[in-house]
Structures are given as C-alpha cells and as structure tokens.
Amino acid sequence: MNEITINIDGKEVKTQEGEYILNAARANNIFIPAICYLTRCSPTLACRICLVEADGKQVYACNAKAKEGMQITTTTPTIATERRAIMEVYDVNHPLQCGVCDQSGECELQNYTLEMGVDSQSYAIKDVAREAKDWGHIHYDPGLCIVCERCVTVCKDMIGDNSLKTVARGSDAIDAEYKESMPKDAYSMWNKLNKSIIGLTSGEEMLDCTSCGECAAVCPVGALVDTGFMYTSNAWELKQIPATCGHCSAGCQISYDVKHTSIENPEEKIYRVMNEWNYVSLCGAGRYGFDYQNKVAAKDAAAFAKALEAFKKADTIAFTSTITNEEAYLLQAMKEKFGYKLVNKEAKAFQTFLQNYSEISGTKLYGSDLKKVHEANFVISVGAALKSDNPNARYALNNSMTVNKGAGIYFHPVSDPVIEGMGKSLISVNHAPLKEEAVLYLILDLFADKTKLPSSVVSYLASFHSEKTITVEETIKEKVVEKVLVKKLNEETGVEEEVEEEKSTMVSKKVSKEVQVDVNRLLEIVGADDKFMEALEKNLAKKESFALMVGPDLYTHPHAKNLARLVALIEKYSAFDLVMIPSLTNTLGVALICELDDAKGSYTIGYNTKGDFTVSALGDGDLDMPAINQQEGTLTSINKRVNPTNAAIGYNGYELNDIANALGFDAKHVIEYTQKLPLAAGFKAEKFDDLPNRYENDGTEVRGYVLQNVSVATNGNEEVAAFEEKALEGSLIYLANPVRQFNEFTAKATLLKEKAGLYMSEAFLSTSDFKEGDSVRVKNDNGELTLQIVSDNKISGAIAILPTFDSKINSEALFSSYRFATASIQKV
C-alpha cells in the first residue's frame, strides 16, 4: 500500500492507496454523512447519503477508492438536494414515536433529518402493516426500520452468522410522478427501500444464531432493540463507564451503562453494555453477561479475620485466570514474601507452551494479533473451538473471508456448522483428537520455506511423501481436420465447381492417462479428503497475507512441547503471522506475571476456585471478593495489550488488596501496582490513571499499552520430535463451553440462560438412541458424572461436549489435562 495525498474540501489529506474516501475523510476529522456504512465491513450502498464529488464526478464515498491527487468536494448544491431528499424519504411514514423509542435521541435518523434541515415533507406513499416482532433476545419493529441493512451487513461480514437478510415489504409501487420530479439517487434509494424490510434468513419465527446482539448495537434507529433492555431506560439517563470485557481473552472495549435500579432503590445497576461497533464487535457473553457482580452488603470482619488466619496457615494459593494483572502481581508478591505455591493449571499450561515456543522463536510472545487476522486473506485455525474459545477470533476469521475475499482452513475435531457457514473458501478439516502435531507438520509441509527449515524436519516431512501412479481420465479438446468438398463459383470462368477445402472442428475427447502423483500421507492422517489439495490450490490464488491462530487444545495436549516448537517453526519459516488464543480472560497476564507451580501443598487458599479456604467473587466462598466489573485494574488481552477496566458498580466488601495490606503490604488501592508490573515480561511502568481506553476516528486503538515482545535467548536447537500415531478409542467427549458462556461468571448473568449438560449435536441425536433431556452417566477412568443431554445445533458430528461454566458440573474431573477424552455414555 502506498501513501497518497488527496484533497478533501481544500484540505490536503494523506491516506493509503485504495482506501475508501469516507474512511480517509473520517480519519482526518472531515465529516461526510453516511448511514449504512460500517467500518471493517463491505459497503452496502443502501443509504446513498455519502454522495460526494470526486474529480467532478458524483461517487459514493463509502465505496469509491481514493486515488493520488483526487479532488473531493463533500457538498455541492446537487448533493445537498439529494441528501435532503433522501432524508425526507427516510422520514416518510416514520412513526412519530420518538418519545417512547428506545434509541431515545441517540438516533441517526433524527440527527441527519436535523442536519439536512428537513422541515417539511414532499413525498408520500401508502404505508403497509408492519408489526413488531419478537425474535427472542432481539426485538424488531419494522415500523421504525429504515432498511439501512447495517444489521445484515454486520451479521454477514463481521459475525458470520448470516442470520438476517432483506425480505419483501409488499408495498405499493412508488408514484410514477416521483421518478421525474425527485432527485435521482433519492429515488433509486427509495425504490430499494420500499421493496424491502429485514427478516430472518432461516425463515423461522425466532432468531437462532450465536446471539451476539451486534445487530441491535449497530441499528441507527430503534428498530432492533435488545429485548432485555427494551423500555427500561432512556439513553441519556445512563452513565457510561469505559471498561474492558472480563469474560474472554479478547479484551474487548465496552462501556457499562449504569443507572439507579428503581425509584425505591438508588443502588447502581448495569442496564446494558455498549461498544464502539465500528472498531470492536462483541459476543453474546460480553453484551448480555454484564450482571455477574458479587453483591456484598457490608464488610464481613469475622470472615476477614478467618481469611487472614487461613492465609497465615496456607502454603498454596490456587486461582483462576479471571483476575486482573494487579491481583496476579499481588499473588506473585505474596509468593515471594511468604513462599506460597501458586497453582493455576490452565495458565501454567499456557505459560509452559509460551516458554517452549520461545526456545525456537527467540521472543517471549507470539508475533501477531487479531487485527492482523482481520487484515489477512489466508487464515488457518488450529486447536481452538473458535466460536466459544474466543468469539473475536472467529469474527476476525469471518471478516477476513468476507471483506478481504480471503480463504482459510479450520482444523478441529468438532465440526462446527457456524464456521462451515462462513463460506466455501474456508475448508474445515475435522481431524481426530491427538492429531494436532500432524496438522502442524502438514502446515509446515505446505507452507514453510524448506530451504531454511532444519534439515531433520525437512527429511521427516519428506518421509510422508510417496509417488503413486494413477490413471486419470482427462477430457481434452482435439482439433480435427477434415477435407470437405465445397461447391464454389469460379470467378474467372463463372462456372460453379467443386473445390476441396480443409475444415477444422474442435472435438472433446476422453483420454486415460497414467500420471505420477505425489501422495502426502499427512493429509490422510489428519483426515483431509481427496479434494483438499485441489481446493487449497484454488483458495491460495492471489493470497499474500497469512495468519495462523492456535488455541487451547494445543496447550494441554500431551505433546504440547512439540506443538509449541512446531508453531514456532511455522511462524519463523513461513509467511504466517501467529496468534495464540489464551484460554481464559487474563491467562496471558497471569502467565507473564506469576511463577506458577504444578502441585498443591497441604493447605490451599482457593481464589475463585475451591480450596481449603475459599475467597471468591462468585459469592460462594468463605470470604467475598469483587468480580471484574467491580474492580479497577488491567487485563492482558490476546492482542498483547494491557487494557484498563473500571468498576461499573460498587462493592462493599473486602478485596485481595485488603488481605495483602493486612499481611504487610502497603497500597491504598490495588491499581498502585499497575506501574510495578514486571518490565522483564514486557509490561511498562505506566500508572493506571494514565492508561487511555478509546478508539480514534481512523480506528486506531488507543487503549492501555501494547506489551513489549521481549527477546529470549535461544540455543539454536530447532529439532522437533516425531509424532506418534496414537488415537483415542471410544466415544469422544470434549471440554468446551457453549457460545455465550465462558466460566461461572457468565453463568451468573441473568440474560444468559444456556442450559448446562452434555451437548450432543442434533444430527448425532437423531441417529442415536439418546434424546434431548435424557439423563446419562458419562464415565471414564478419571471419574463419572450424571448429566442431562442438551441438543446443540451449533455443533455437528459425534463428539459430545462438556461445559465448564456451570459450577454444579465438575467436567474437568473427566479429563486428565487434554481437552479431549474418551468416556462411556449410558442412559440412567
């Protein structure tokens, strides 16, 4: 991409070649009205209001690309007339219900109507009945809808559910007279608008999607509203608290919108979660799982005294990664002072994986982030149940498919209809569990620069290749030359005579041919079908930016060390940029800050997990702790960014810092530790209050700071062990959560009502003896559980899934550490 200079309204503006004029203008604080365009998505061209004049020609700023030296005028008298007419059209038959509308003034229709100075209406059409629809978690009022299709666009280009589409409105045709009298663009925009309304792709009554609510967030009017928020508050009453979502490692920027609970109860309550949807897209857990706070009436001094005693007695602190960096720092400081063992299995696995990765890569952290995945056009995902492990990674993959015309491969044992629905250019390979090493070797084989790879790896890869002679039938076109007699007039003699002429025709012919082909046994091992190579070759055309996402399946794999080294080799010797998906909210932060131990001692303090003495933000412990939405602090995200988060609602109890202070530390607030986070791990000595949390107009993320990717000394050994072809025999279970659930905190949220149980795909249930609701005993060498079967149409295949979000179901008991296991499943 080259930097170019264009001129907008007399102002010299620098931008990238090929950037849309609208984005260039926005990045430079020049206002061009636009309704239907969403940054990061493809232009919809529904509103046509972003009309500008570029080099004397009228173009739409949202889909016209900037060229060097372009002269752009954002308003001319003709454009102003068009824009006013467009706004008048939008106002035709729009109900005057602004008083009860949930948009309550945050309305783009209102804003642009005023901006364009619409003070009278010139157009009219007979309205059609448009009844409000309840789509489950979303409420749709077609009466308010201006059919800008932002919801459709975001669902297709960003989320990847493709749940919404435009359907026929069934209205009368526009009065023919308007065709002549109206401005041209306004007329054609109206023509389209008048024919359509938003409907569900499935044709069902209720939305059946991954329920992210992004459609309601992007809606410029009050047509799409979260059912849970509907008519509960006006926007202006809500105080917005900038924060970072505490549910997964994506660390999305959100704002908690809070207000008093009711007339009688002045206590603050979170009414909704909003996001800067142009730059960040939330998942259902982030948007609806906001009320997971630990409500504590007052400080429980007796419990606190007991906690102090327990801390004095304890030799181990076991904890989960749903804590802030500052708390992780405190735990580490306590370890250094009192010699506690810090036990966190999941973070330890990730930490070890990172260390093994560093031995080859020479850096403490992976090199890339999700933004790069958004921008890439060939993406591979290995070892992650993307849609539930990190929804943002899934959005990035989908975004790359749709907007960058990208392609990719999704390697995972559990086949996923949501991922498969992203398009034909995404190949899903459902390899058997434990075959992740083969997958990574295959990626090396296909994409790595073999001249630079360690020779042992090259020869190992070569050992999978063999030559095979096969007979192929080919259709070839042959030129057949025939001699025909043609009657022709001899011009000299004037006599008609027969002349022999050559006539050629093309004839298709089937030919059998013996061909030497290369057979890659790795393909067979990972279970890629015959057409894989052919499809891949097609998909790889015109691809120049590559991204690899690896997920938690690898960190807990029995051969995690090999996997880590392979991942490092791929990053080092191929064009792939690498992102690792940390398994929980702050797994990366914990892995960088804490020295973790493997085994527990004799007396354990559990923080958000069961211990001999439990301190917990879940409200079920011996001493209460604040949840992440009640705390100030920082969280380290998948994008290697240290993001600040704020307390959305008050907390009256004790926190970890109080315990630390009682044990001899001295900090008034836990955020005093923000600037002390270890520099050696890549953190910066920045004060919490100095950390920004916003996006710039050009989409630049100005949030916290990015970790420095510290160099690590390597010993030059880049050998990787061969893999064993072991397989798990029996019926398989997988440890993963359903979409919108991550942990016990999301399980507490009132709007997230996912049923916990043994998830089986609809397709599998229809062919097996099991039914939804059946009680089954899941048993293996590690233990047994009795669970109810829940039918899940967001997975397919035979692998059953066990969730971790419900504390009543101790799913981990069935797994040694790897996320897959075998178990017998029997009806009770």
Next chain:
Amino acid sequence: MHSEHNEQVITKEVPVKKGYYLVDIEDYPTDGWGKFKRVVKRTLRGELFVGLWVVLREMIKFDIHTIQYPAEKMPIGPRYRAVHEMKRLLESDTERCIGCGLCEKICISNCIRMDTRYDENSRKEVSEYSINLGRCIFCGYCAEVCPELAITHGGRYENASEQREHFIVYEDMLTPIDQMKAGTQQEFQGFGSITPHEDERVKKTPLAY
C-alpha cells in the same frame, strides 16, 4: 412624567424645569407648643370614624367578602402552577403519559423520577412515577416539555406536610376515571398547552390516502 424628566436631563438645554412645582410642606414644629398643637390636630381629625363607618356600613348590609378558608377557596387562574396533574386522553380515557422521560430529564430541581417497562400490550408502560414536592420549585418545565400534554400543573396549592421531603405518585395525579367519564377533566392553559392558531403554523405532511 418619568420619561419627560429623563428627556430634560439628557438635553440639559432648559435652565428652568417646566411642569415642576414645590410641594407645600409645612415646616416641622421646633418648639414644645408647636409639637403639642400638631398632636391634637392629628388625633382629633376624625379619620378613625371614616374607617369605622365603612365597617359598620358593610356589616349592616351583610355584604361580607371574607373567604372561609379552608372551607372556602379563592378561584385560581387557569395558568397557575401548583401540584401536578396527569391527564387522560379525551378519545379513550387511557393515560396520556408515554413514559418518554423528558420531564425527568428537564426537571431542574431533579425531583421527578420514573421507572418504565415493556408491558403485556407491547407498550412502554410507566410502572412507577414520583415527584418530590418538597424539592419541586413549580417552574413548569415538565409541563412545557411534555409532548403529550400529559403532565400539567393543577390548582392544588396546599403543600404543607410533616416532612420536607414528600412525594406525589402517579395514581394521585391521574385524573380519576369517574371524573374523566363525567367529562370534567380540565385542560391546562399554562406552560406547554396548545396556543391558538397552532394549525396555521404547522406544515402539513402529504398523505397518500
């Protein structure tokens, strides 16, 4: 007179001020005898009896203007701003309030609060509404901003209460349904009401029917 005076001060051309005269004020008595005479003169002037006569006359005529408050009350002007009322729709007798929250927003003494919800009829319903009359300054902004002419001021001006903080809730303000049925709901004429000639000021939206 006042303006004339100003003029003259500004012009400053006329040396003798025309139209002015000195009030004939007697000099104050300086000696004891003079003071005594003034007292006698003022005391025996008989003005007292003029007043007494008026009272006597009216008493005999039985034309008494005293209002027997609180049994009787003065009529209040239609634009008077006293305790709020919630009006009902003339067509359907249902509540006019749509729960838009503008009154809550505009209230400068921050004494209005409301809770809304999505009701069974798919409408926005005001589930709770209260005004803290102890804080209300009866400025009339709520009535002025109300897009539905729902909240208005009424004529009930008695605000005595045992506490400084006292509330009025929605049900108390709402026109009782029997009054509504009897057609005795009074339209408010003060802040926020429809002015005469409103029709002429409105630009009509074309309709395709």
